[in-house]
Amino acid sequence: MTAPTSAIRTRFAPSPTGLLHIGGVRTALFSWAYARKHQGVFVLRIEDTDLERSTPESVAAIMDGMHWVGLDYDEGPFYQMQRMDRYKQVIAQMLASGHAYHCYCSREELDAMRAEAEARGEKPRYDRRWRPEDGKVLPAAPAGVSPVVRFRTPIDGVVAWDDQVKGRIEISNTELDDLIIARPDGTPTYNFCVVVDDWDMQISHVIRGDDHVNNTPRQIHMYQALGAAVPVFAHLPMIFNDQGQKMSKRRDAVSVVDYDKMGFLPEALLNYLARLGWGHGDDEFFTMDQFVEWFDLADVSPSPSRFDRDKLLWLNAQHIKTAEPQRLAERVAAFLTDKGVDTASGPALTDVCVLLKDRSQTLVEMADQAEYFYRPLVPSADVAEKHLTPDDEARLGFFAEGAARLETWDQASLGAFIKDFVKQQGVKMPQVGMPLRAKVCGITNTPSVDAVLALIGRDEVLRRLAMRN
Incomplete structure (x- = not known):
């Protein structure tokens, strides 16, 4: 392992059993920000010992998700499956020192222990019959x-x-049993691997979800048994959906891939996730540089946070x-391609994005609005009936x-021409502007009509005005 360049070393350690969850992204964000704030080191570790559920596709999804949100790591990725020899070495060390022992209980014996304990009204647990004393x-x-192999x-x-x-937490050792740290085939278990990894990687601060609180006392005992420094722990509160329920893959968009597909900017998602359980006064919109400058674990609330999609949409619009x-144009181009829109002939997409970026909450919405710059849309029956009458x-x-x-076709010339035309016709601006939008764009909700016509271009505008609906 690389020797630390700073006293502060944090890590993000996802299990590759699915897509990168937004709860995991927030954990990674807080760990990353703490390391960056203190000029420390941020480590990425893939905890892939669950062979039945871990897949290469999930590993790729984690790496892609980390890249998309822009959380750069300094060391890694390290893979637990590549460290098996090290785990076995430490298990042998713990057996030799008496901090671990072999247990030969069968599944039937363990089931009987649980049944007897429950009959006595006690917490079901292993009775330590193979523990040397x-x-x-x-x-x-x-x-x-x-x-x-069980830990003593x-x-x-x-x-x-x-x-x-969460503040001071104390747990009686009578609440803990002798944890299995190696299975019958010799493969190590999660809690043991985490301790060895954090020890070897010199992790100073373990920042993770509060679903790991129950693991912490067991892990602290193992650090102490190994003579390793116990890291500082910070357990982040859960994220609930707008119904106050734990976010579910079946009900909620929980993967960063989902938010990419829905047209969110990664910095907007990070900005929003930073505000779930942490705050800096009344500041809502901020950059990641500002977040790193302001971030402190002391400002993280221990209470669960509720996901508010409307607030995320607002933040995305600001970003x-x-x-x-x-x-913006590079991303919007991909959404337009998905819609079968060719942007090669038409205005520069960058210019279109400049015109639309103050009106869009997502990039998908921006792509929908950009479509009429490249091909005419057919107005709905309601729009045609209201704004494309014979008089119109x-x-x-x-x-x-x-x-x-017109000698020149630009926004200023078009704006002046439209103003004069309205005056000559003896009508109000909407009686010209709305039919123009309906005829040229197919919709009536557009930016300033002179700006829209200028971008679409003289030939195309005149062609559309000559079309019969």
């Missing part, structure tokens, strides 16, 4: 049985830590307004005749 005579090891948990006292989010038009069509014919004679 002074003066205790252990049963003879049964022939042909491969044992598990202290029986008396409490295990405690000062959680950076779209400040984004570079060329970057006749007036648009006169408009086309005058527009064709």
Whole structure:
């Protein structure tokens, strides 16, 4: 492992059993920001020991998701499956030191222990029958049985830590049993691997979801047994949906891939996730540089957060307004291609994005609005009935005749021409502007009509005005 360049070392350690969840992204964001704030090191570790559920596709999804949101890591990715020899070495060390022991209990014996404990009204647990003690005579090891390895948990006292989010937590050791750290085939278990990894990688701060709180006392005991420094723990609150329920893949958009497909900017999603459980006064819209400057674990709330899609949409709109038009155009082009729209002939998409970025909450919405710049849309029956009457069509014919004679075709010239035309016709601006939008664009909700006509171009505008609906 690389020697640390700073005292602060954090990590993000997802399991590749599915897509990258937004709860995981928030954990990664807070870990990343803490490391960046303190000029530390951010490590990516893939916890892939669940062979039945871990897949290469999920690993790729995690890597793609991290790349999309822009959370750069300094070391890794490290893969647990490539560290099996190291885990076995530490297990042998713990067996030799007496901090672990072999247990030969069968599944039937363990089930019987649980049933007896429940009958007595006690918490079901392993009765430590194979745990070595002074003066205790252990049963003879049964022939042909491969044992598990259990950690020798202290029986008396409490295990405690000062959680950076939840405050002081103390758990009696009587609540803990002797955890299995290696299965009969020798493969190590999750809690053990995490401890060895964090020890070897010199992780100073473990920032993770509060569903891991119950694992923490067991892990602290193992750090201490190994003579390793116990990291600082910060357990982040859960994220609930707008119904106050834990977010579900069946009900909610929980993968970062979903938000990419829905047209959200990664910085907007990170901005929103940062505000779930953390705050800096009344600041809502901010950059990641500002977040890193402001972030402190002491400001993270221990209470669950509720996901508000309307707030995310608002933040996305703010980030779209400040984004570079060329970057917007590159993403919007992909959505337009999906719609079968060819942007090669027509106005520069960058210019279209400049015109639309103050009116769009998502890039999908921007692509929908951009479509009429590249091909005419058929107005709905309601729009045609209201804005393309015979009188409107006749007036648009006169408009086309005058527009064709314009010396220059730009927004300023078109704006002046439209103003004069309205005056000549003796009507109000909407009586010209709305039919123009309906005829040329197919919809009536567009930016300033002179700006729209200027971008679409003289030839195309005149062609559309001459079309019969």
